[in-house]
Amino acid sequence: MKLTGSEILLRCLVEEGATTVFGHPGGAILHTYDVLPEHPIRHILCRHEQAAAHAAEGYYKASGKVGTVMVTSGPGACNTITGLTDALMDSMAIVVFSGQVPTAVMGCDAFQEADVVGTTRACTKHNYVVMKTEDIPRIVKEAYYISRSGRPGPVLVDLPKDILMGKAEFKGYPQEVNIRGYKPTLNGHIGQIRKAADLIAQAKRPIIYGGGGIIHSDAHQELQELVEITKTPITLTLMGLGAFPTDHPLWLGMLGMHGTYTANMGMIHCDVMIAVGSRFDDRVTGKLSEFGKQCKIIHIDIDPTSIRKNVKVDVPIVGDVKHVLAQLNQELRKVERDWAKEFEEWHAEIEEWKRRHPLRYDQKDGAIKPQYAIETIIRATEDKDPIISTGVGQHQMWAAQYYRSRRPRRWLTSGGLGTMGYGFPAAMGAQAAFPKDLVLCIDGDGSFQMTMQELAACVQYNLPVKVFIINNRYLGMVRQWQELFYGKNYSEVDLAVHPDFVKLAEAYGATGFRVERPEEMKAVVEKVVSTPGPVVVDVVVDREENCFPMIPAGAAIRDIIDVGDPIPEKLFQGIR
Amino acid sequence: MRDKDGKRRHIIGMLVENKTGVLARIAGLIASKGYNIESLSVGETLDPTVSRMTLVVRGDDWVIEQAVKQLNRLIDVIKVSDLTDEDLVERELILIRVNAEPTFRAEVLRIADIFRAKVVDVTPMTYTLELTGDEDKLDAFVELLKPYGIQEVVRTGKVVMVRGSKAVTKRYQEKLKQAAGKEMIVVAQQEEGNGQDLLR
Ligand SMILES: Cc1cc2nc3c(=O)[nH]c(=O)nc-3n(C[C@H](O)[C@H](O)[C@H](O)COP(=O)(O)OP(=O)(O)OC[C@H]3O[C@@H](n4cnc5c(N)ncnc54)[C@H](O)[C@@H]3O)c2cc1C
Ligand SMILES: Cc1ncc(C[n+]2csc(CCOP(=O)(O)OP(=O)(O)O)c2C)c(N)n1
Ligand SMILES: [Mg+2]
Numbered sequence: 001m002k003l004t005g006s007e008i009l010l011r012c013l014v015e016e017g018a019t020t021v022f023g024h025p026g027g028a029i030l031h032t033y034d035v036l037p038e039h040p041i042r043h044i045l046c047r048h049e050q051a052a053a054h055a056a057e058g059y060y061k062a063s064g065k066v067g068t069v070m071v072t073s074g075p076g077a078c079n080t081i082t083g084l085t086d087a088l089m090d091s092m093a094i095v096v097f098s099g100q101v102p103t104a105v106m107g108c109d110a111f112q113e114a115d116v117v118g119t120t121r122a123c124t125k126h127n128y129v130v131m132k133t134e135d136i137p138r139i140v141k142e143a144y145y146i147s148r149s150g151r152p153g154p155v156l157v158d159l160p161k162d163i164l165m166g167k168a169e170f171k172g173y174p175q176e177v178n179i180r181g182y183k184p185t186l187n188g189h190i191g192q193i194r195k196a197a198d199l200i201a202q203a204k205r206p207i208i209y210g211g212g213g214i215i216h217s218d219a220h221q222e223l224q225e226l227v228e229i230t231k232t233p234i235t236l237t238l239m240g241l242g243a244f245p246t247d248h249p250l251w252l253g254m255l256g257m258h259g260t261y262t263a264n265m266g267m268i269h270c271d272v273m274i275a276v277g278s279r280f281d282d283r284v285t286g287k288l289s290e291f292g293k294q295c296k297i298i299h300i301d302i303d304p305t306s307i308r309k310n311v312k313v314d315v316p317i318v319g320d321v322k323h324v325l326a327q328l329n330q331e332l333r334k335v336e337r338d339w340a341k342e343f344e345e346w347h348a349e350i351e352e353w354k355r356r357h358p359l360r361y362d363q364k365d366g367a368i369k370p371q372y373a374i375e376t377i378i379r380a381t382e383d384k385d386p387i388i389s390t391g392v393g394q395h396q397m398w399a400a401q402y403y404r405s406r407r408p409r410r411w412l413t414s415g416g417l418g419t420m421g422y423g424f425p426a427a428m429g430a431q432a433a434f435p436k437d438l439v440l441c442i443d444g445d446g447s448f449q450m451t452m453q454e455l456a457a458c459v460q461y462n463l464p465v466k467v468f469i470i471n472n473r474y475l476g477m478v479r480q481w482q483e484l485f486y487g488k489n490y491s492e493v494d495l496a497v498h499p500d501f502v503k504l505a506e507a508y509g510a511t512g513f514r515v516e517r518p519e520e521m522k523a524v525v526e527k528v529v530s531t532p533g534p535v536v537v538d539v540v541v542d543r544e545e546n547c548f549p550m551i552p553a554g555a556a557i558r559d560i561i562d563v564g565d566p567i568p569e570k571l572f573q574g575i576r
Numbered sequence: 577m578r579d580k581d582g583k584r585r586h587i588i589g590m591l592v593e594n595k596t597g598v599l600a601r602i603a604g605l606i607a608s609k610g611y612n613i614e615s616l617s618v619g620e621t622l623d624p625t626v627s628r629m630t631l632v633v634r635g636d637d638w639v640i641e642q643a644v645k646q647l648n649r650l651i652d653v654i655k656v657s658d659l660t661d662e663d664l665v666e667r668e669l670i671l672i673r674v675n676a677e678p679t680f681r682a683e684v685l686r687i688a689d690i691f692r693a694k695v696v697d698v699t700p701m702t703y704t705l706e707l708t709g710d711e712d713k714l715d716a717f718v719e720l721l722k723p724y725g726i727q728e729v730v731r732t733g734k735v736v737m738v739r740g741s742k743a744v745t746k747r748y749q750e751k752l753k754q755a756a757g758k759e760m761i762v763v764a765q766q767e768e769g770n771g772q773d774l775l776r
């Protein structure tokens with residue numbers, strides 16, 4: 001049976017199970033949109049292609065299924081670049097299909113032509129330009145396989161118009177892929193795993209430093225087993241949140257620049273560090289020359305390039321976290337050791353840090369403290385098991401600090417690229433994957449304004465995302481750095497003009513609320529949860545609150561500044 | 577040989593998909609590390625869908641190790657190895673047009689003879705010579721001809737082959753026979769234990 005490229009593409013998507021597409025049409029991809037309604041595919045018309053890409057990321061992280069994006073050539077494809085880069089940095093599995101000018105005029109500066117494959121080479125895990133209609137099935141199959149397997153990441157498929165319009169025999173969607181240059185390692189090397197087990201069996205003060213890899217490989221159960229067998233305290237990165245229950249006694253809180261005092265102390269006082277699907281980002285290690293000097297390091301990662309990239313490790317294990325932890329747990333179960341007793345001292349030391357240095361803030365009467373707003377949102381919705389996304393900035397860090405969870409894939413945030421504007425469309429994408437679940441976006445007033453146009457899509461497709469704008473009328477995180485390191489020179493961080501967010505919501509046909517007093521906070525959250533459809537809440541907060549603990553950029557972990565600590569003079573970089 | 581800053585020349589052998597865009601990916605990756613490719617040669621292998629690429633870059637071992645891992649991560653790269661410390665047969669080819677005026681025409685020919693270079697073009701005033709050999713030999717040849725006046729030099733990138741039975745392509749073909757693709761490389765990685773890809 002001969003079909004057009006567009007028909008073949010859409011049939012392949014259906015076969016692949018990619019039946020939710022975030023997109024925006026245009027000339028080069030019109031031929032595909034023409035037949036789109038004939039296929040069992042739900043298309044969500046995003047108002048900006050960047051948002052479509054973030055929505056696909058949210059869809060992936062929440063569901064574990066690859067997110068799909070469809071855009072036109074030139075400007076459409078170029079608009080996805082921020083989303084692609086974000087997905088690359090945070091290992092999010094998305095596939096972007098971009099229209100392209102006909103092959104005959106490629107390279108001739110045709111109308112709406114951009115060298116999309118060239119431009120996206122550095123921000124995709126892999127990309128393709130399809131040069132023959134009959135190659136579409138194989139390339140679609142490969143694109144999804146590459147995107148989701150190994151270290152997940154974004155894949156772009158560029159589709160020239162004549163390839164979409166041309167006809168070819170459709171022999172069905174391939175069942176298998178065989179890419180000779182791509183065979184991710186799943187099982188860990190048993191010799192290395194035994195070495196790791198030996199090291200853990202000898203440890204006196206071990207710590208687990210887990211990351212996003214645990215979530216990608218759905219290894220939270222194996223992780224919990226590791227903790228239960230060995231009674232090892234555990235901290236997670238911003239990207240790993242959700243991989244371990246936050247009410248567990250061995251939970252230390254998030255680590256890193258704005259992580260808890262306890263988790264960070266754990267990292268510099270441990271004798272064995274077990275890095276699981278985490279990549280030693282500079283927000284975590286602080287000054288590299290002082291990181292991990294006192295301990296032996298075990299590093300489990302599926303991507304060999306993550307290993308020894310920043311930090312020298314003693315026992316590297318290349319493999320999938322789920323497989324490797326299962327193997328490791330098996331070895332550790334054989335160890336005869338009274339773990340709890342052996343670690344009594346270590347656990348006591350940790351309890352002492354927790355007791356002396358908890359997360360804290362002071363909510364007096366008057367203005368709402370942002371931490372209070374965020375903690376209230378999280379606690380008041382906890383029993384509904386919400387999916388929570390964030391923008392980028394102070395509110396993001398507070399949300400991470402006060403985040404409470406029992407299971408993975410309910411926490412969406414932009415870590416590696418730190419993309420303001422990620423939160424709202426990511427929430428929209430997650431809501432598309434789970435229409436009945438409660439999806440919240442804890443956003444910044446700056447961040448929200450980068451992608452707030454998606455209110456239209458949320459209303460149009462009945463995606464009832466609830467957005468809480470933590471409104472400090474500042475680019476708060478930048479203002480905090482200016483306060484601490486640039487002598488309070490608040491250069492261009494004052495968001496002096498805002499739309500009325502309540503009216504804005506209403507203008508889009510959504511519901512808007514405003515809350516200005518702490519005593520109203522809880523009731524508003526409850527009202528929001530019971531309001532159908534998309535809701536925007538303008539949470540007016542204390543403007544100049546700072547986010548602590550904080551390890552200043554470039555400083556060592558031991559230089560951590562806790563809540564209420566004086567700011568060391570030496571940190572000052574600007575001119576007072 | 578290392579520079580003062582610990583850098584040295586690395587020879588990287590690769591088997592890659594023989595398709596458009598692959599070279600751009602590889603060049604882009606090396607450039608993103610801030611390294612200049614000193615020489616590069618690409619040619620088809622016995623399997624026309626596979627090209628063999630030999631890359632020479634200068635850098636410190638740790639950075640090159642990262643680059644090799646990242647090259648290996650490229651989907652179109654089938655196999656990569658840093659061959660620097662292997663026992664190699666190394667060859668480059670040079671074409672050199674040198675002045676050959678009557679007064680020293682014979683001398684130039686004699687030098688060419690000593691090096692077993694071929695005369696590939698002759699004019700009344702010049703010789704064009706062709707020579708293959710390792711880098712040192714070619715460098716010496718150029719030095720000796722300099723006094724006569726060199727008009728033009730064209731030099732290829734390096735091609736290398738591991739001595740003995742360990743050659744990349746051969747091993748690779750065995751692997752193809754076993755239809756195991758990268759499976760075997762995975763084993764090599766595991767033996768090394770540090771996730772490094774090895775062609776050996
Ligand atoms: C304003 C701001 C502040 C920040 N502050 C902090 C902070 O205080 N603390 C913090 O932790 N982060 C912070 N971040 C985030 C930080 O920049 C990094 O994004 C984050 O630390 C990386 O998390 P990760 O190590 O879990 O790696 P990820 O980016 O999640 O990478 C996952 C790793 O796991 C591997 N992997 C993937 N799949 C598998 C698998 N199946 N099996 C095995 N391995 C796998 C990957 O190869 C990769 O190495 C901040 C970001 C922003 C924007
Ligand atoms: C797209 C983008 N531009 C700039 C930045 C730099 N940046 C990081 S945090 C921040 C301020 C965010 O402000 P807001 O969303 O209001 O959050 P707040 O810190 O006030 O909670 C800025 C500008 C960024 N991360 N992303
Ligand atoms: Mg703000």
